[in-house]
Amino acid sequence: xxxxxxxxxxxxxxxxxxxxxxxxxxxxxxxxxxxxxxxxxxxxxxxxxxxxxxxxxxxxxxxxxxxxxxxxxxxxxxxxxxxxxxxxxxxxxxxxxxxxxxxxxxxxxxxxxxxxxxxxxxxxxxxxxxxxxxxxxxxxxxxxxxxxxxxxxxxxxxxxxxxxxxxxxx
Numbered sequence: 001x002x003x004x005x006x007x008x009x010x011x012x013x014x015x016x017x018x019x020x021x022x023x024x025x026x027x028x029x030x031x032x033x034x035x036x037x038x039x040x041x042x043x044x045x046x047x048x049x050x051x052x053x054x055x056x057x058x059x060x061x062x063x064x065x066x067x068x069x070x071x072x073x074x075x076x077x078x079x080x081x082x083x084x085x086x087x088x089x090x091x092x093x094x095x096x097x098x099x100x101x102x103x104x105x106x107x108x109x110x111x112x113x114x115x116x117x118x119x120x121x122x123x124x125x126x127x128x129x130x131x132x133x134x135x136x137x138x139x140x141x142x143x144x145x146x147x148x149x150x151x152x153x154x155x156x157x158x159x160x161x162x163x164x165x166x167x168x169x170x
Contacts, residue, residue, distance in 0.1 A: 006062040011054035079104045093145035116153045
């Protein structure tokens with residue numbers, strides 16, 4: 001069975017304005033490696049480059065995934081995605097925190113005084129994973145520095161709105 005995947009290229013014109021182009025591709029997820037996907041993305045860029053005056057300055061490969069059947073099948077009533085728990089982690093290189101945002105956090109993760117219960121088994125397991133990783137996956141900061149400790153955790157409200165792509169045509 002083929003997995004739908006998006007090859008996206010970011011292009012920049014001579015005025016510094018950026019745009020994106022994308023192609024939907026299918027591949028056999030059982031036999032295709034990450035390296036071969038990157039090679040195919042590069043091949044796609046090589047075909048687009050001679051067709052445009054803009055410079056290709058980057059891009060990404062997006063692989064849509066379906067939820068794990070072990071996860072809940074429907075949201076739980078009483079909370080919404082603008083209620084956010086922010087877990088900030090230190091890294092092994094600089095003083096910049098790396099945030100893990102938990103939208104629609106479970107009320108059960110709070111103490112009776114509405115503070116985050118860092119010893120709750122589910123939350124403690126997530127924090128431990130973010131700091132220690134697993135045998136094959138190592139959480140990092142955006143700059144690829146290892147996370148080494150939870151710095152702080154707090155609750156916040158984030159505005160959620162319908163984002164629309166705006167295109168500037170000249």
